[in-house]
Amino acid sequence: MRVEDLVYFCAPSRLVMGAGCRKQLPALLRRLGYRRGLLVTDTFFTGATPWVDELVAGARAHDVELLVCDGGMPDPTTTLCDAATAAVRERLDGMPVDHVIALGGGSNIDLAKALCLTLPGGKPVRAFLGSIDPGTPILPLVAMPTTAGTGSEATPGAILVDPDNATKVAVMDNRLRPAVALVDPEFTYTCPPRVTADAGIDALTHAIESYLTIDSASFDRGGEADPGYSGRNALTMLFAHESIRLCGRYLLRTYQDGSDSEARIGMSYASVYAALSYGSAGLNAVHGIAYAVAGQTHLSHGTTNAVMLPYVLDALADVRREELLAIARLLDISDGDAGIAVARVPVVVRELVAAVGLPTTLQACGIGPGDVDALVRDALAVTRLAKAFPVPDVAARYGAMVRKAWAGTLSGAAHALAQPRRVA
Incomplete structure (x- = not known):
């Protein structure tokens, strides 16, 4: 104990850890009341691993539908986020999603966090730089990191690149901390x-x-x-x-x-x-x-x-x-x-x-x-x-x-x- 401490500690609502624990996620999604979500990842994971197909099929078996967005890129930009927002909203054609899942490294998790903000109303992500109004709707996030380092599965913000001046900007709110952080070390086994x-x-x-x-x-x-x-x-x-x-x-x-x-x-x-x-x-x-x-x-x-x-x-x-x-x-x-x-x-x-x-x-x-x-x-x-x-x-x-x-x-x-x- 340090008597001088002024403790303010925030963490994901649920932390699931262990080799192979990704198999628990479909049942957990159903248990949490989710029915339609967006899975944010990139083309490597959709094309070179079985994980995306396994998750989509497993979720469907528990009556949870997942729409896949594999447009993730390293160091996502505000432009990428806004383009993804428009594309996903068009594909949904007015149907809402009730959660977002991120699969990948810190870049994919950052993009997913930003989409948790932009998807409900379709606003550009720059509208959320600085302080975010407490009345702003934010979708719950499930974060599944595939590298052992970024820590984005437990943090309150997303870092994006502003292409207008090549600087990094942040959207920040404790509600952006994942509702579920699922850390399966098996995701990291093939990292070069x-x-x-x-x-x-x-x-x-x-x-x-x-x-x-x-x-x-x-x-x-x-x-x-x-x-x-x-x-x-x-x-x-x-x-x-x-x-x-x-x-x-x-x-x-x-x-x-x-x-x-x-x-x-x-x-x-x-x-x-x-x-x-x-x-x-x-x-x-x-x-x-x-x-x-x-x-x-x-x-x-x-x-x-x-x-x-x-x-x-x-x-x-x-x-x-x-x-x-x-x-x-x-x-x-x-x-x-x-x-x-x-x-x-x-x-x-x-x-x-x-x-x-x-x-x-x-x-x-x-x-x-x-x-x-x-x-x-x-x-x-x-x-x-x-x-x-x-x-x-x-x-x-x-x-x-x-x-x-x-x-x-x-x-x-x-x-x-x-x-x-x-x-x-």
Whole structure:
């Protein structure tokens, strides 16, 4: 217990987890009173897996009809959402749907969340940017993630790309948290190594960032009675702690051997626990800077998180020493000297990033020396994340972190003697 906590914790109404648990969904849909839904996915899942046909047939056997929309794309745009809204409404020809199901990675889940807002009235998704009126009808969502990392099955928002200026925008409301989050690790068994790495580092970033973020007692909720994010508390930290432990044990294993079912299951749980942490606590500098890196390089979300995570950890040693020591032990850093153990955390995390084939410096991402100042400026412009970074001078710290990430400089590098990593 932390007596200073101001707990505001939100989670999916129902969380169903376990290998093969997708087979439970048709009966659950019927039990919840659903009769006609929209299944949002992409052409890979309709064309290369049996999962869509199995779900449609299983739902029909329980008197639930599903309309399939397989127009999902990576990094969905507001334009894609509006086009999908119009196409689905035309196919429905006035018949309503009473729920939306998402099958896929974070992009498909984001598109499905947006459609939960736009389908009832046909409005463009831009109408819902910023605060959403409490009277706005929002369809209930069932989220079935197929990667172990995004955490969208437990969060209150959808991230879309605005093609007019190539920036990311968000629709956010606690009613967008799924009514059912169904996490079947078997969906992840065929993920290729690069997708596995991207997703796994994303999960680790979510867990670590929310574990170290601003305290709930200091979080600026802006007077919001129903905040989507509200800072870390003892409950979010419990989930983050377990996620970090699981990532330390299983992330590298899933990358090295995709057929390792124990590791796949472990990372699926790690992803959900991280989402249950950051889905209420929120995130900060890693994601804030990663968004700016993505704006310059168009690299994947997991990659841009991965390159910044070690350097943000390095910058927090003076304000989060106790928590970093706990992370050190979770990552099997056994140095008896606590100062050395804390200094080694960013180094060990960077070694893990490299081991799963992701870049470890901004130079390796294609950022030139002349791009650094603009990168810092763009990162600080993501104010909701910058405000949550628990340091006294955020702007100065951002500048130092980005420059160290460009040069590949870590203060604990002198303590970077190799240690064997646990693989059992």
